[in-house]
Amino acid sequence: MSTSSKAWIKPALAAAVIAGAGFAAWMSLNSAPAAPQVTFTGIKGERITPTDLQGKVVIVNFWATSCATCVAEMPEMADTYNRFKGRGLELIAVAMKYDPPNYVVNFTETRQLPFKVALDITGEAAKAYGDVTMTPTTFVIDKNGKIVKRYVGKPEFAALHQLLEKALKG
Structure with a gap:
C-alpha cells in the first residue's frame, strides 16, 4: 500500500x-439510574418486592404524617393513582422511620388511601433511595426499573401526569 x-x-x-x-x-x-432493589413492608405486614413491581410504572413517595406538604398532597396523589392505575401505575407511599406506625395506619384508614402504604421502620428504604431526608420526596420509575424523575417537595401534578402518560406508553 x-x-x-x-x-x-x-x-x-x-x-x-x-x-x-x-x-x-x-x-x-x-x-437513568436504576431504582434500588428494595422490599417494602406494607402497613398490614405484607411485603412489596421488586418482582411485584416489574413491568409497571411506579411512584415511590416518601412522606410523614407530621409533614404539612405531604398531608396536603395526598388527595392529589390519590387522584393521580386512581387516574392511572388501570394502565399499569403502582404507587407506594413510604412513611419515614420517625413516623409512628399507628399514626400512619390511622391516616391511611381515615383518608381511605387507595394505594399501597409502607413503613420504613429501619430507614433502609430512604437510605437506598439516596438517603432521603426531605419530605415529600417522590420518585417516578419507568417500566424498565429506571428512575426517570425525582421531586423534592410537592410535584407539579400537571407535569407529573404528562410524565406518567409518556412512561405508561413506553
Whole structure:
C-alpha cells in the first residue's frame, strides 16, 4: 500500500473515536439510574418486592404524617393513582422511620388511601433511595426499573401526569 492510499486511515480513525466518545457522552446523560432493589413492608405486614413491581410504572413517595406538604398532597396523589392505575401505575407511599406506625395506619384508614402504604421502620428504604431526608420526596420509575424523575417537595401534578402518560406508553 502506498502512503497516499493510507491517507484516509487517520481521519477515519479520528472520526470513529470522536463518534464513540460522543455516543458515550450522550448515553451517560440519557441513561437513568436504576431504582434500588428494595422490599417494602406494607402497613398490614405484607411485603412489596421488586418482582411485584416489574413491568409497571411506579411512584415511590416518601412522606410523614407530621409533614404539612405531604398531608396536603395526598388527595392529589390519590387522584393521580386512581387516574392511572388501570394502565399499569403502582404507587407506594413510604412513611419515614420517625413516623409512628399507628399514626400512619390511622391516616391511611381515615383518608381511605387507595394505594399501597409502607413503613420504613429501619430507614433502609430512604437510605437506598439516596438517603432521603426531605419530605415529600417522590420518585417516578419507568417500566424498565429506571428512575426517570425525582421531586423534592410537592410535584407539579400537571407535569407529573404528562410524565406518567409518556412512561405508561413506553
